[in-house]
Amino acid sequence: MATKKLAFIVKSLPYKTEASRLALTHAIASQTVEIYLEDGDMVEPVLAFMGDGVLNCLKDQTAMNLYGVTSLEQHIKNSLLLDLKVMICKEDVERLGISEDALIMDAEDIGGETKASIAPFGEIMKEMDTSDHLLFF
Amino acid sequence: MTLGVLVSDFRNMDNILSRLKADKLGVILVSNGVYHAAVKEGGKKSSILEKSPHLYVLSEDLHSRGFAESEIDTRVKSITYSDLVDLIFNEYEKIIWI
Amino acid sequence: MAKLTIGVFSSLVGSLSLDFAVKLSEAAIKKGHSVDFWLSGNATMLSKKGQRNFKDYSALQKPVQDLLATGKFQITACEACAEARGFHKEDTMEGCKRHSMDWYLASCFSADRVLHIGGD
Numbered sequence: 001m002a003t004k005k006l007a008f009i010v011k012s013l014p015y016k017t018e019a020s021r022l023a024l025t026h027a028i029a030s031q032t033v034e035i036y037l038e039d040g041d042m043v044e045p046v047l048a049f050m051g052d053g054v055l056n057c058l059k060d061q062t063a064m065n066l067y068g069v070t071s072l073e074q075h076i077k078n079s080l081l082l083d084l085k086v087m088i089c090k091e092d093v094e095r096l097g098i099s100e101d102a103l104i105m106d107a108e109d110i111g112g113e114t115k116a117s118i119a120p121f122g123e124i125m126k127e128m129d130t131s132d133h134l135l136f137f
Numbered sequence: 138m139t140l141g142v143l144v145s146d147f148r149n150m151d152n153i154l155s156r157l158k159a160d161k162l163g164v165i166l167v168s169n170g171v172y173h174a175a176v177k178e179g180g181k182k183s184s185i186l187e188k189s190p191h192l193y194v195l196s197e198d199l200h201s202r203g204f205a206e207s208e209i210d211t212r213v214k215s216i217t218y219s220d221l222v223d224l225i226f227n228e229y230e231k232i233i234w235i
Numbered sequence: 236m237a238k239l240t241i242g243v244f245s246s247l248v249g250s251l252s253l254d255f256a257v258k259l260s261e262a263a264i265k266k267g268h269s270v271d272f273w274l275s276g277n278a279t280m281l282s283k284k285g286q287r288n289f290k291d292y293s294a295l296q297k298p299v300q301d302l303l304a305t306g307k308f309q310i311t312a313c314e315a316c317a318e319a320r321g322f323h324k325e326d327t328m329e330g331c332k333r334h335s336m337d338w339y340l341a342s343c344f345s346a347d348r349v350l351h352i353g354g355d
Contacts, residue, residue: 168252168255219262226237226268
């Protein structure tokens with residue numbers, strides 16, 4: 001029985017490219033990966049937003065209404081609903097002048113219990129250090 | 138951890154690279170990242186070259202952009218795809234592309 | 236030897252990042268390693284058969300077929316990303332599989348090294 005940890009590090013802005021959306025959907029795919037693995041083996045994803053990527057985490061995105069695509073907001077909430085660890089870089093949030101109120105911190109409205117955390121980059125670095133593989137988006 | 142960073146662009150790489158910490162950090166210039174090895178801006182060399190003592194440039198990408206090994210910073214080692222495979226498997230536990 | 240998993244999301248022809256990934260795969264296999272190659276997003280274009288080889292355009296269908304012939308290379312396209320772009324099962328080049336995104340994670344699970352090239 002083994003667990004492999006994958007760090008999904010999102011630095012891309014949303015919508016112009018699909019990079020950050022694919023980060024979320026790939027991380028969420030960890031829910032079904034066991035069909036390919038031996039019994040007891042697991043993939044543990046960690047999602048971290050850094051650099052301009054923290055802007056994926058803003059509330060009130062209306063991409064569904066305007067472009068007919070699931071918003072990054074919804075994808076992040078789905079991740080939290082599935083109890084994925086979601087970290088948002090504190091230094092980049094401060095650099096961009098974003099208040100915590102403006103960020104998606106939970107998925108309570110869809111029944112999720114796990115909360116996102118605004119974390120110093122040092123903590124994100126620790127997650128990268130303890131991950132088996134790193135995927136930058 | 139030992140971390141190999143494949144730098145694929147000429148712009149906006151500093152912000153990410155500066156923040157990464159590793160016991161051994163390798164900077165591998167590929168694609169448009171090779172310009173860091175060969176181009177000066179305002180007479181100054183790229184700040185990427187200060188990020189690590191382990192600097193590499195992919196020769197195929199260097200040559201396809203019109204540069205020869207004689208034109209790159211002396212701190213940067215020119216490598217082939219074959220050398221890159223060895224770096225990936227023998228020198229760095231984790232590799233990322235930025 | 237060891238396994239390298241490469242995930243590429245970059246466009247076929249529109250970006251040489253996909254060519255980089257194919258060349259890296261060739262070099263890794265020459266050294267005796269195996270490679271899992273995951274195509275998602277715009278890179279799913281590479282899974283489409285019938286690509287024509289023009290001088291000014293990168294041509295990857297044959298290099299991929301040659302890699303498949305080594306027996307040490309697997310290439311899989313994201314089914315959702317392909318279908319969204321109008322690439323159906325019958326359009327897929329021989330040897331290229333199609334799966335959902337969890338396939339990539341499973342490949343990463345058993346890989347010795349993972350190189351993720353996320354976008355153009």
